[in-house]
Amino acid sequence: MTRKLLILLFFLVTCLAESQNLEWKTNVVDAITLSNEERKPLLIFFTAANAPEDLQNEVFKTLEFEKWSRRNVILLKLDLSDAAVSSEVKDQNIKLKNAFGVANLPEVCYTTGSIRNGKTAFNLLGRLPYSSNGVKAFISDSNLILNPE
Numbered sequence: 001m002t003r004k005l006l007i008l009l010f011f012l013v014t015c016l017a018e019s020q021n022l023e024w025k026t027n028v029v030d031a032i033t034l035s036n037e038e039r040k041p042l043l044i045f046f047t048a049a050n051a052p053e054d055l056q057n058e059v060f061k062t063l064e065f066e067k068w069s070r071r072n073v074i075l076l077k078l079d080l081s082d083a084a085v086s087s088e089v090k091d092q093n094i095k096l097k098n099a100f101g102v103a104n105l106p107e108v109c110y111t112t113g114s115i116r117n118g119k120t121a122f123n124l125l126g127r128l129p130y131s132s133n134g135v136k137a138f139i140s141d142s143n144l145i146l147n148p149e
Helices: 002-018 028-038 054-060 063-072 087-099 135-146
Strands: 042-047 074-079 107-116 119-129
Touching (some): 028 074, 028 087, 028 119, 042 054, 042 087, 054 135, 063 135, 119 135
Parallel strands (some): 042 074
Antiparallel strands (some): 042 107, 107 119
8 A cells, every 4th residue: 555655656746847847948049949950839928927827827837738848849938027138138029029919918929930140030820819728728729820731
């Protein structure tokens, strides 16, 4: 009985530790470089300090999303209220938000990007505003954007 409990405890601890290992990039150039190396699109998460945390709590903090994101996308988090970033980076992030037509935070955009001759170009695949339908619906909607056929 004790052995079974220890095995169960080990499994639960491993799952919990695994579910908190999302690697969010915060630098656009680094994310584009990795996206191109791994041939995966970017999932850009636009957020701010005053934005509701429902999307993070209901979707991003789940093991199911972690597994899906590792296989399908490069994660890029752009916090538009982050005081730690320079005003230049903040302006760049706001311009990107406006270029993608993001009106309400939080919102997710799927895109591919490239950097040529010092200029960054994006190809917007789709946007996904927060919906309270849970992680399965979020992944399903994301798959429709990423694989439209």
